[in-house]
Amino acid sequence: MNLSASAVPRLLFRADGNAQIGLGHLMRLLALANQLQGLALGTFLVREPTAAVGQMLAANGWIVQPLPAQQSWLAEADWLAQQVLQPSDVLVLDGYYFGADYQQRLRVSGCSLVYVDDLQAWPVVADVLINHSPGVMATDYQAPTTTDFLLGPAFSLLRQPFLESAALPQWPTAIESALVCFGGADPLRLTVRIIRALQALPQLQRLGVLLGSAFGDAAALEELAATSSGVIITFHRNIEAAPLANLLREHDMAIVPASTVLIEALVLGRPSITGYYVDNQRALASYVHAHQQAFSVGNFAELNDAGLLARLHDGIAWLETTPRQPYVKQLRPDLLRAKVQQLLDRALP
Known part of the structure:
Protein backbone atom coordinates (compact mmCIF):
# COMPACT_ATOMS: atom_id res chain seq x y z
CA MET A 1 0.00 0.00 0.00
CA LEU A 158 -12.82 7.98 25.72
CA ARG A 159 -14.65 5.43 23.65
CA GLN A 160 -18.24 6.16 22.69
CA PRO A 161 -20.06 4.12 25.36
CA PHE A 162 -18.26 6.11 28.07
CA LEU A 163 -18.95 9.43 26.41
CA GLU A 164 -22.62 8.53 26.16
CA SER A 165 -22.99 7.19 29.71
CA ALA A 166 -21.11 9.78 31.76
CA ALA A 167 -22.53 10.12 35.27
CA LEU A 168 -21.75 11.85 38.55
CA PRO A 169 -20.70 9.86 41.66
CA GLN A 170 -23.46 8.47 43.86
CA TRP A 171 -23.62 8.37 47.65
CA PRO A 172 -21.29 5.78 49.29
CA THR A 173 -22.64 2.25 49.74
CA ALA A 174 -21.27 -1.10 50.95
CA ILE A 175 -18.58 -2.68 48.75
CA GLU A 176 -19.20 -6.38 48.07
CA SER A 177 -17.85 -6.79 44.52
CA ALA A 178 -14.87 -5.52 42.55
CA LEU A 179 -13.74 -5.39 38.92
CA VAL A 180 -9.97 -5.70 38.49
CA CYS A 181 -8.37 -4.46 35.27
CA PHE A 182 -4.65 -3.86 34.67
CA GLY A 183 -4.64 -3.46 30.92
CA GLY A 184 -4.22 -5.83 28.05
CA ALA A 185 -0.70 -6.90 28.99
CA ASP A 186 -0.13 -6.37 32.76
CA PRO A 187 3.67 -6.79 32.39
CA LEU A 188 4.25 -6.73 36.17
CA ARG A 189 1.60 -9.41 36.80
CA LEU A 190 -0.18 -7.19 39.33
CA THR A 191 -3.55 -8.80 38.63
CA VAL A 192 -2.56 -12.06 40.34
CA ARG A 193 -1.26 -10.27 43.44
CA ILE A 194 -4.37 -8.13 43.76
CA ILE A 195 -6.73 -11.09 43.40
CA ARG A 196 -4.84 -12.94 46.16
CA ALA A 197 -5.16 -9.90 48.43
CA LEU A 198 -8.85 -9.43 47.70
CA GLN A 199 -9.57 -13.06 48.55
CA ALA A 200 -8.46 -12.27 52.10
CA LEU A 201 -11.06 -9.51 52.54
CA PRO A 202 -14.23 -11.09 53.93
CA GLN A 203 -16.67 -8.44 52.67
CA LEU A 204 -15.94 -9.22 49.02
CA GLN A 205 -18.23 -11.86 47.56
CA ARG A 206 -17.69 -11.43 43.82
CA LEU A 207 -14.69 -10.49 41.68
CA GLY A 208 -14.55 -9.74 37.99
CA VAL A 209 -11.18 -9.88 36.24
CA LEU A 210 -10.65 -8.26 32.85
CA LEU A 211 -7.91 -9.86 30.72
CA GLY A 212 -6.57 -8.59 27.41
CA SER A 213 -5.17 -10.50 24.45
CA ALA A 214 -1.58 -9.78 25.56
CA PHE A 215 -2.07 -10.99 29.15
CA GLY A 216 0.50 -13.67 29.92
CA ASP A 217 -0.42 -15.10 33.34
CA ALA A 218 -3.91 -16.52 32.81
CA ALA A 219 -2.95 -19.96 34.18
CA ALA A 220 -2.10 -18.51 37.59
CA LEU A 221 -5.45 -16.74 37.71
CA GLU A 222 -7.33 -19.88 36.74
CA GLU A 223 -5.59 -21.70 39.59
CA LEU A 224 -6.59 -18.96 42.03
CA ALA A 225 -10.21 -19.20 40.89
CA ALA A 226 -10.21 -23.00 41.20
CA THR A 227 -8.95 -22.88 44.80
CA SER A 228 -11.03 -19.88 45.87
CA SER A 229 -13.51 -20.44 48.68
CA GLY A 230 -16.37 -18.03 49.28
CA VAL A 231 -15.46 -15.60 46.48
CA ILE A 232 -16.89 -15.99 42.98
CA ILE A 233 -14.31 -15.05 40.35
CA THR A 234 -15.35 -14.42 36.77
CA PHE A 235 -12.90 -13.76 33.92
CA HIS A 236 -13.72 -11.48 30.99
CA ARG A 237 -11.44 -11.58 27.97
CA ASN A 238 -10.99 -9.06 25.16
CA ILE A 239 -14.29 -7.30 25.70
CA GLU A 240 -15.30 -4.18 23.80
CA ALA A 241 -16.15 -0.78 25.23
CA ALA A 242 -19.88 -1.27 25.77
CA PRO A 243 -19.53 -4.54 27.76
CA LEU A 244 -16.73 -2.95 29.81
CA ALA A 245 -18.95 0.00 30.69
CA ASN A 246 -21.62 -2.47 31.78
CA LEU A 247 -19.12 -4.42 33.91
CA LEU A 248 -17.98 -1.24 35.64
CA ARG A 249 -21.58 -0.43 36.51
CA GLU A 250 -22.31 -4.00 37.67
CA HIS A 251 -19.49 -4.06 40.25
CA ASP A 252 -19.39 -2.00 43.43
CA MET A 253 -15.87 -0.74 42.71
CA ALA A 254 -13.05 -0.88 40.20
CA ILE A 255 -9.38 -1.56 41.00
CA VAL A 256 -7.32 -0.14 38.16
CA PRO A 257 -4.05 1.69 37.49
CA ALA A 258 -4.12 5.44 36.94
CA SER A 259 -4.51 5.14 33.18
CA THR A 260 -7.34 5.28 30.66
CA VAL A 261 -9.41 2.62 32.42
CA LEU A 262 -9.43 4.73 35.60
CA ILE A 263 -10.72 7.72 33.64
CA GLU A 264 -13.40 5.49 32.10
CA ALA A 265 -14.50 4.33 35.54
CA LEU A 266 -14.53 7.84 37.02
CA VAL A 267 -16.45 9.31 34.07
CA LEU A 268 -19.12 6.69 34.76
CA GLY A 269 -19.13 7.82 38.39
CA ARG A 270 -17.85 4.47 39.67
CA PRO A 271 -16.04 4.03 43.03
CA SER A 272 -12.39 3.25 42.28
CA ILE A 273 -9.15 2.23 43.94
CA THR A 274 -6.13 3.16 41.87
CA GLY A 275 -2.37 3.63 42.02
CA TYR A 276 0.61 3.59 39.71
CA TYR A 277 3.44 1.33 38.61
CA VAL A 278 5.09 3.58 36.00
CA ASP A 279 5.97 7.25 36.39
CA ASN A 280 3.47 8.60 33.87
CA GLN A 281 0.59 7.26 36.03
CA ARG A 282 1.80 8.89 39.22
CA ALA A 283 0.41 12.40 38.70
CA LEU A 284 -3.11 11.19 37.91
CA ALA A 285 -3.14 8.80 40.89
CA SER A 286 -2.05 11.62 43.21
CA TYR A 287 -4.54 14.09 41.75
CA VAL A 288 -7.66 11.95 42.06
CA HIS A 289 -6.68 10.96 45.61
CA ALA A 290 -6.03 14.55 46.69
CA HIS A 291 -9.33 15.73 45.16
CA GLN A 292 -11.40 12.89 46.69
CA GLN A 293 -12.30 11.41 43.30
CA ALA A 294 -10.74 7.99 43.97
CA PHE A 295 -8.49 6.27 46.51
CA SER A 296 -4.82 5.73 45.57
CA VAL A 297 -2.70 3.00 47.14
CA GLY A 298 0.45 4.68 45.80
CA ASN A 299 3.02 2.61 43.95
CA PHE A 300 1.58 -0.87 43.33
CA ALA A 301 4.99 -2.27 42.41
CA GLU A 302 6.65 -1.19 45.68
CA LEU A 303 4.02 -2.66 48.01
CA ASN A 304 4.72 -6.08 49.48
CA ASP A 305 1.81 -8.49 49.91
CA ALA A 306 0.97 -7.29 53.42
CA GLY A 307 1.19 -3.67 52.38
CA LEU A 308 -1.01 -4.24 49.34
CA LEU A 309 -3.66 -5.95 51.47
CA ALA A 310 -3.61 -3.10 54.00
CA ARG A 311 -3.97 -0.41 51.33
CA LEU A 312 -6.83 -2.23 49.62
CA HIS A 313 -8.57 -2.55 52.99
CA ASP A 314 -8.11 1.19 53.59
CA GLY A 315 -9.38 1.98 50.11
CA ILE A 316 -12.58 0.02 50.55
CA ALA A 317 -13.22 1.70 53.91
CA TRP A 318 -12.73 5.10 52.28
CA LEU A 319 -15.09 4.33 49.40
CA GLU A 320 -17.77 3.10 51.80
CA THR A 321 -17.72 6.27 53.91
CA THR A 322 -16.53 9.22 51.80
CA PRO A 323 -18.67 11.19 49.31
CA ARG A 324 -16.62 11.35 46.12
CA GLN A 325 -16.14 14.39 43.90
CA PRO A 326 -16.80 14.25 40.12
CA TYR A 327 -13.80 13.77 37.85
CA VAL A 328 -15.35 15.96 35.13
CA LYS A 329 -18.65 17.83 34.97
CA GLN A 330 -18.91 18.15 31.19
Whole structure:
Protein backbone atom coordinates (compact mmCIF):
# COMPACT_ATOMS: atom_id res chain seq x y z
CA MET A 1 0.00 0.00 0.00
CA ASN A 2 1.42 3.38 -1.04
CA LEU A 3 0.21 5.94 1.47
CA SER A 4 1.68 8.85 -0.48
CA ALA A 5 -0.35 8.23 -3.63
CA SER A 6 -3.21 10.67 -2.92
CA ALA A 7 -3.45 14.40 -2.17
CA VAL A 8 -6.84 14.03 -0.47
CA PRO A 9 -6.69 15.12 3.20
CA ARG A 10 -6.10 12.11 5.44
CA LEU A 11 -6.02 11.36 9.13
CA LEU A 12 -2.98 9.29 10.10
CA PHE A 13 -2.60 7.89 13.61
CA ARG A 14 0.82 6.89 14.97
CA ALA A 15 1.02 4.72 18.09
CA ASP A 16 2.38 1.33 19.14
CA GLY A 17 1.22 -1.38 21.52
CA ASN A 18 2.19 -4.95 22.39
CA ALA A 19 2.79 -7.26 25.35
CA GLN A 20 6.12 -5.61 26.17
CA ILE A 21 5.06 -1.95 26.25
CA GLY A 22 1.35 -2.39 26.93
CA LEU A 23 -1.60 -1.23 24.86
CA GLY A 24 -2.32 2.08 26.60
CA HIS A 25 -1.17 4.49 23.89
CA LEU A 26 -2.78 2.47 21.13
CA MET A 27 -6.11 2.21 22.97
CA ARG A 28 -6.11 5.92 23.78
CA LEU A 29 -5.41 6.85 20.19
CA LEU A 30 -8.08 4.43 19.00
CA ALA A 31 -10.60 6.20 21.24
CA LEU A 32 -9.56 9.54 19.75
CA ALA A 33 -9.72 8.12 16.23
CA ASN A 34 -13.25 6.89 16.82
CA GLN A 35 -14.24 10.37 18.01
CA LEU A 36 -12.91 11.70 14.69
CA GLN A 37 -14.44 9.00 12.49
CA GLY A 38 -15.98 10.31 9.30
CA LEU A 39 -13.85 13.45 9.01
CA ALA A 40 -11.38 11.92 6.52
CA LEU A 41 -9.88 8.65 5.35
CA GLY A 42 -8.02 7.24 8.36
CA THR A 43 -5.02 4.93 8.71
CA PHE A 44 -3.10 3.66 11.74
CA LEU A 45 0.69 3.53 11.40
CA VAL A 46 2.08 0.84 13.72
CA ARG A 47 5.50 -0.77 14.05
CA GLU A 48 5.24 -4.52 13.47
CA PRO A 49 1.61 -4.83 14.61
CA THR A 50 0.64 -8.16 16.10
CA ALA A 51 -2.31 -10.06 14.69
CA ALA A 52 -4.40 -9.07 17.72
CA VAL A 53 -3.62 -5.38 17.25
CA GLY A 54 -4.43 -5.56 13.56
CA GLN A 55 -7.73 -7.30 14.24
CA MET A 56 -8.69 -4.79 16.92
CA LEU A 57 -8.08 -1.80 14.67
CA ALA A 58 -9.76 -3.41 11.69
CA ALA A 59 -12.80 -4.26 13.81
CA ASN A 60 -13.15 -0.54 14.52
CA GLY A 61 -13.06 0.26 10.82
CA TRP A 62 -9.49 1.53 10.49
CA ILE A 63 -6.84 0.66 7.93
CA VAL A 64 -3.59 -0.61 9.46
CA GLN A 65 -0.28 0.17 7.77
CA PRO A 66 2.75 -1.65 9.25
CA LEU A 67 5.86 0.48 9.51
CA PRO A 68 9.35 -0.82 8.79
CA ALA A 69 11.54 -1.30 11.85
CA GLN A 70 13.95 1.61 11.54
CA GLN A 71 17.27 1.80 13.38
CA SER A 72 16.08 4.80 15.39
CA TRP A 73 12.95 6.83 16.02
CA LEU A 74 14.45 9.83 14.24
CA ALA A 75 15.13 7.66 11.21
CA GLU A 76 11.48 6.70 11.26
CA ALA A 77 10.46 10.38 11.34
CA ASP A 78 12.65 11.09 8.32
CA TRP A 79 11.18 8.12 6.47
CA LEU A 80 7.62 9.23 7.19
CA ALA A 81 8.35 12.79 6.08
CA GLN A 82 9.97 11.64 2.83
CA GLN A 83 7.88 8.60 1.89
CA VAL A 84 4.43 8.93 3.45
CA LEU A 85 3.33 12.37 4.59
CA GLN A 86 1.86 15.14 2.48
CA PRO A 87 0.99 18.78 3.29
CA SER A 88 -2.72 17.86 3.25
CA ASP A 89 -2.35 15.20 5.99
CA VAL A 90 -3.15 15.48 9.68
CA LEU A 91 -0.87 13.18 11.69
CA VAL A 92 -1.86 12.34 15.27
CA LEU A 93 0.95 11.10 17.57
CA ASP A 94 0.64 9.26 20.88
CA GLY A 95 3.77 7.76 22.43
CA TYR A 96 6.85 8.54 24.47
CA TYR A 97 9.25 8.30 21.52
CA PHE A 98 7.76 11.22 19.61
CA GLY A 99 9.63 14.11 21.21
CA ALA A 100 10.57 17.51 19.87
CA ASP A 101 13.22 16.26 17.40
CA TYR A 102 10.85 13.63 16.03
CA GLN A 103 8.07 16.19 15.56
CA GLN A 104 10.42 18.72 13.96
CA ARG A 105 11.58 16.22 11.35
CA LEU A 106 7.98 15.46 10.44
CA ARG A 107 7.44 19.17 9.80
CA VAL A 108 9.55 18.91 6.64
CA SER A 109 6.55 17.26 4.97
CA GLY A 110 4.28 20.25 5.64
CA CYS A 111 1.64 18.09 7.35
CA SER A 112 -0.40 19.23 10.34
CA LEU A 113 0.45 17.66 13.69
CA VAL A 114 -1.74 16.71 16.64
CA TYR A 115 0.16 15.50 19.69
CA VAL A 116 -1.36 13.55 22.59
CA ASP A 117 0.84 14.03 25.65
CA ASP A 118 0.70 13.45 29.38
CA LEU A 119 4.37 13.95 30.32
CA GLN A 120 5.17 17.64 29.62
CA ALA A 121 8.77 16.42 29.26
CA TRP A 122 9.96 18.26 26.14
CA PRO A 123 9.12 21.15 23.80
CA VAL A 124 6.41 20.53 21.22
CA VAL A 125 5.88 21.86 17.71
CA ALA A 126 2.39 20.48 17.12
CA ASP A 127 -0.55 22.48 15.78
CA VAL A 128 -2.83 20.97 18.45
CA LEU A 129 -1.76 19.50 21.77
CA ILE A 130 -4.16 17.29 23.74
CA ASN A 131 -3.51 16.51 27.38
CA HIS A 132 -6.57 15.27 29.24
CA SER A 133 -4.78 15.14 32.57
CA PRO A 134 -6.38 17.20 35.33
CA GLY A 135 -4.58 20.29 36.57
CA VAL A 136 -2.39 20.83 33.48
CA MET A 137 -2.01 24.31 31.94
CA ALA A 138 -0.64 25.69 28.67
CA THR A 139 2.13 27.41 30.63
CA ASP A 140 3.45 23.95 31.52
CA TYR A 141 4.60 23.61 27.91
CA GLN A 142 7.24 25.15 25.68
CA ALA A 143 5.39 25.49 22.37
CA PRO A 144 4.89 27.90 19.45
CA THR A 145 2.35 30.68 19.97
CA THR A 146 0.28 29.07 17.20
CA THR A 147 -0.26 25.81 19.11
CA ASP A 148 -3.83 25.23 20.24
CA PHE A 149 -4.19 23.50 23.61
CA LEU A 150 -7.03 21.14 24.50
CA LEU A 151 -6.36 20.50 28.17
CA GLY A 152 -8.04 18.81 31.10
CA PRO A 153 -10.66 16.11 31.70
CA ALA A 154 -13.20 17.81 29.41
CA PHE A 155 -11.10 16.42 26.54
CA SER A 156 -10.79 12.89 27.91
CA LEU A 157 -10.02 10.44 25.11
CA LEU A 158 -12.82 7.98 25.72
CA ARG A 159 -14.65 5.43 23.65
CA GLN A 160 -18.24 6.16 22.69
CA PRO A 161 -20.06 4.12 25.36
CA PHE A 162 -18.26 6.11 28.07
CA LEU A 163 -18.95 9.43 26.41
CA GLU A 164 -22.62 8.53 26.16
CA SER A 165 -22.99 7.19 29.71
CA ALA A 166 -21.11 9.78 31.76
CA ALA A 167 -22.53 10.12 35.27
CA LEU A 168 -21.75 11.85 38.55
CA PRO A 169 -20.70 9.86 41.66
CA GLN A 170 -23.46 8.47 43.86
CA TRP A 171 -23.62 8.37 47.65
CA PRO A 172 -21.29 5.78 49.29
CA THR A 173 -22.64 2.25 49.74
CA ALA A 174 -21.27 -1.10 50.95
CA ILE A 175 -18.58 -2.68 48.75
CA GLU A 176 -19.20 -6.38 48.07
CA SER A 177 -17.85 -6.79 44.52
CA ALA A 178 -14.87 -5.52 42.55
CA LEU A 179 -13.74 -5.39 38.92
CA VAL A 180 -9.97 -5.70 38.49
CA CYS A 181 -8.37 -4.46 35.27
CA PHE A 182 -4.65 -3.86 34.67
CA GLY A 183 -4.64 -3.46 30.92
CA GLY A 184 -4.22 -5.83 28.05
CA ALA A 185 -0.70 -6.90 28.99
CA ASP A 186 -0.13 -6.37 32.76
CA PRO A 187 3.67 -6.79 32.39
CA LEU A 188 4.25 -6.73 36.17
CA ARG A 189 1.60 -9.41 36.80
CA LEU A 190 -0.18 -7.19 39.33
CA THR A 191 -3.55 -8.80 38.63
CA VAL A 192 -2.56 -12.06 40.34
CA ARG A 193 -1.26 -10.27 43.44
CA ILE A 194 -4.37 -8.13 43.76
CA ILE A 195 -6.73 -11.09 43.40
CA ARG A 196 -4.84 -12.94 46.16
CA ALA A 197 -5.16 -9.90 48.43
CA LEU A 198 -8.85 -9.43 47.70
CA GLN A 199 -9.57 -13.06 48.55
CA ALA A 200 -8.46 -12.27 52.10
CA LEU A 201 -11.06 -9.51 52.54
CA PRO A 202 -14.23 -11.09 53.93
CA GLN A 203 -16.67 -8.44 52.67
CA LEU A 204 -15.94 -9.22 49.02
CA GLN A 205 -18.23 -11.86 47.56
CA ARG A 206 -17.69 -11.43 43.82
CA LEU A 207 -14.69 -10.49 41.68
CA GLY A 208 -14.55 -9.74 37.99
CA VAL A 209 -11.18 -9.88 36.24
CA LEU A 210 -10.65 -8.26 32.85
CA LEU A 211 -7.91 -9.86 30.72
CA GLY A 212 -6.57 -8.59 27.41
CA SER A 213 -5.17 -10.50 24.45
CA ALA A 214 -1.58 -9.78 25.56
CA PHE A 215 -2.07 -10.99 29.15
CA GLY A 216 0.50 -13.67 29.92
CA ASP A 217 -0.42 -15.10 33.34
CA ALA A 218 -3.91 -16.52 32.81
CA ALA A 219 -2.95 -19.96 34.18
CA ALA A 220 -2.10 -18.51 37.59
CA LEU A 221 -5.45 -16.74 37.71
CA GLU A 222 -7.33 -19.88 36.74
CA GLU A 223 -5.59 -21.70 39.59
CA LEU A 224 -6.59 -18.96 42.03
CA ALA A 225 -10.21 -19.20 40.89
CA ALA A 226 -10.21 -23.00 41.20
CA THR A 227 -8.95 -22.88 44.80
CA SER A 228 -11.03 -19.88 45.87
CA SER A 229 -13.51 -20.44 48.68
CA GLY A 230 -16.37 -18.03 49.28
CA VAL A 231 -15.46 -15.60 46.48
CA ILE A 232 -16.89 -15.99 42.98
CA ILE A 233 -14.31 -15.05 40.35
CA THR A 234 -15.35 -14.42 36.77
CA PHE A 235 -12.90 -13.76 33.92
CA HIS A 236 -13.72 -11.48 30.99
CA ARG A 237 -11.44 -11.58 27.97
CA ASN A 238 -10.99 -9.06 25.16
CA ILE A 239 -14.29 -7.30 25.70
CA GLU A 240 -15.30 -4.18 23.80
CA ALA A 241 -16.15 -0.78 25.23
CA ALA A 242 -19.88 -1.27 25.77
CA PRO A 243 -19.53 -4.54 27.76
CA LEU A 244 -16.73 -2.95 29.81
CA ALA A 245 -18.95 0.00 30.69
CA ASN A 246 -21.62 -2.47 31.78
CA LEU A 247 -19.12 -4.42 33.91
CA LEU A 248 -17.98 -1.24 35.64
CA ARG A 249 -21.58 -0.43 36.51
CA GLU A 250 -22.31 -4.00 37.67
CA HIS A 251 -19.49 -4.06 40.25
CA ASP A 252 -19.39 -2.00 43.43
CA MET A 253 -15.87 -0.74 42.71
CA ALA A 254 -13.05 -0.88 40.20
CA ILE A 255 -9.38 -1.56 41.00
CA VAL A 256 -7.32 -0.14 38.16
CA PRO A 257 -4.05 1.69 37.49
CA ALA A 258 -4.12 5.44 36.94
CA SER A 259 -4.51 5.14 33.18
CA THR A 260 -7.34 5.28 30.66
CA VAL A 261 -9.41 2.62 32.42
CA LEU A 262 -9.43 4.73 35.60
CA ILE A 263 -10.72 7.72 33.64
CA GLU A 264 -13.40 5.49 32.10
CA ALA A 265 -14.50 4.33 35.54
CA LEU A 266 -14.53 7.84 37.02
CA VAL A 267 -16.45 9.31 34.07
CA LEU A 268 -19.12 6.69 34.76
CA GLY A 269 -19.13 7.82 38.39
CA ARG A 270 -17.85 4.47 39.67
CA PRO A 271 -16.04 4.03 43.03
CA SER A 272 -12.39 3.25 42.28
CA ILE A 273 -9.15 2.23 43.94
CA THR A 274 -6.13 3.16 41.87
CA GLY A 275 -2.37 3.63 42.02
CA TYR A 276 0.61 3.59 39.71
CA TYR A 277 3.44 1.33 38.61
CA VAL A 278 5.09 3.58 36.00
CA ASP A 279 5.97 7.25 36.39
CA ASN A 280 3.47 8.60 33.87
CA GLN A 281 0.59 7.26 36.03
CA ARG A 282 1.80 8.89 39.22
CA ALA A 283 0.41 12.40 38.70
CA LEU A 284 -3.11 11.19 37.91
CA ALA A 285 -3.14 8.80 40.89
CA SER A 286 -2.05 11.62 43.21
CA TYR A 287 -4.54 14.09 41.75
CA VAL A 288 -7.66 11.95 42.06
CA HIS A 289 -6.68 10.96 45.61
CA ALA A 290 -6.03 14.55 46.69
CA HIS A 291 -9.33 15.73 45.16
CA GLN A 292 -11.40 12.89 46.69
CA GLN A 293 -12.30 11.41 43.30
CA ALA A 294 -10.74 7.99 43.97
CA PHE A 295 -8.49 6.27 46.51
CA SER A 296 -4.82 5.73 45.57
CA VAL A 297 -2.70 3.00 47.14
CA GLY A 298 0.45 4.68 45.80
CA ASN A 299 3.02 2.61 43.95
CA PHE A 300 1.58 -0.87 43.33
CA ALA A 301 4.99 -2.27 42.41
CA GLU A 302 6.65 -1.19 45.68
CA LEU A 303 4.02 -2.66 48.01
CA ASN A 304 4.72 -6.08 49.48
CA ASP A 305 1.81 -8.49 49.91
CA ALA A 306 0.97 -7.29 53.42
CA GLY A 307 1.19 -3.67 52.38
CA LEU A 308 -1.01 -4.24 49.34
CA LEU A 309 -3.66 -5.95 51.47
CA ALA A 310 -3.61 -3.10 54.00
CA ARG A 311 -3.97 -0.41 51.33
CA LEU A 312 -6.83 -2.23 49.62
CA HIS A 313 -8.57 -2.55 52.99
CA ASP A 314 -8.11 1.19 53.59
CA GLY A 315 -9.38 1.98 50.11
CA ILE A 316 -12.58 0.02 50.55
CA ALA A 317 -13.22 1.70 53.91
CA TRP A 318 -12.73 5.10 52.28
CA LEU A 319 -15.09 4.33 49.40
CA GLU A 320 -17.77 3.10 51.80
CA THR A 321 -17.72 6.27 53.91
CA THR A 322 -16.53 9.22 51.80
CA PRO A 323 -18.67 11.19 49.31
CA ARG A 324 -16.62 11.35 46.12
CA GLN A 325 -16.14 14.39 43.90
CA PRO A 326 -16.80 14.25 40.12
CA TYR A 327 -13.80 13.77 37.85
CA VAL A 328 -15.35 15.96 35.13
CA LYS A 329 -18.65 17.83 34.97
CA GLN A 330 -18.91 18.15 31.19
CA LEU A 331 -17.08 16.33 28.38
CA ARG A 332 -16.35 18.27 25.17
CA PRO A 333 -15.59 15.83 22.32
CA ASP A 334 -17.39 18.27 20.03
CA LEU A 335 -14.68 20.91 20.49
CA LEU A 336 -11.92 18.36 19.89
CA ARG A 337 -13.56 17.18 16.68
CA ALA A 338 -14.05 20.76 15.50
CA LYS A 339 -10.37 21.59 16.03
CA VAL A 340 -9.20 18.63 13.90
CA GLN A 341 -11.76 19.54 11.26
CA GLN A 342 -10.15 22.98 11.05
CA LEU A 343 -6.77 21.37 10.32
CA LEU A 344 -8.29 19.23 7.56
CA ASP A 345 -10.11 22.23 6.07
CA ARG A 346 -6.85 24.15 5.97
CA ALA A 347 -5.56 21.70 3.34
CA LEU A 348 -8.52 22.15 1.00
CA PRO A 349 -8.14 24.39 -2.10
